[in-house]
Amino acid sequence: VGRVFTLSPGIIALAKNAISDLIDQLGKPCRLVYPPKMEPCVNCVFDSVGQKSSGRWVTGGPMPFPEGGKCPLCDEQGMLATEYTADIKMLIAWTPREFFLPPAPGVQIPAGTIQAKTYIEHLPKIQQAREMVVQPHLEKLARWRFVLDCEPADVGNIVQDSFVVSQWKRAG
Numbered sequence: 001v002g003r004v005f006t007l008s009p010g011i012i013a014l015a016k017n018a019i020s021d022l023i024d025q026l027g028k029p030c031r032l033v034y035p036p037k038m039e040p041c042v043n044c045v046f047d048s049v050g051q052k053s054s055g056r057w058v059t060g061g062p063m064p065f066p067e068g069g070k071c072p073l074c075d076e077q078g079m080l081a082t083e084y085t086a087d088i089k090m091l092i093a094w095t096p097r098e099f100f101l102p103p104a105p106g107v108q109i110p111a112g113t114i115q116a117k118t119y120i121e122h123l124p125k126i127q128q129a130r131e132m133v134v135q136p137h138l139e140k141l142a143r144w145r146f147v148l149d150c151e152p153a154d155v156g157n158i159v160q161d162s163f164v165v166s167q168w169k170r171a172g
């Protein structure tokens, strides 16, 4: 029991549920994009000596081509750059006034800086991402791309170890 106030497990659970509701219902879908990985082409046999396509189709591959020809899938490279992404939901604060972690007094926040709050389980995915796209399904209308601006932090006091806030700057 505290001296001035007591955070009962019930109060903590209520606060945690309230934040979860905000993320789940008011959060925006965000796509984390990872650096592309080079992987062997699925359509041709890789020539490990020449470090390129051997010109032989892999039976069952998606784009058949004649023996000794040019693999149409990898353009004779033998490798394909595969982009990996992960979709998560984050509560977005678009202006410093709404920030979960307010900027220190006197610190100028460049235009296009946002903060995002989400579940702490997503922290490794956030740290490894090359960039983040807010509302990727609207990409045809607008593209909101961001890169991580500083190390994400657990800024919660009442609810700890549950959520993480990350700061991002606009990248196009």
Ligand SMILES: [Zn+2]
Pocket (backbone or CB within 6 Å): 041, 042, 043, 044, 045, 053, 071, 072, 073, 074, 075, 076, 077, 078, 079
């Ligand atoms: Zn190929």
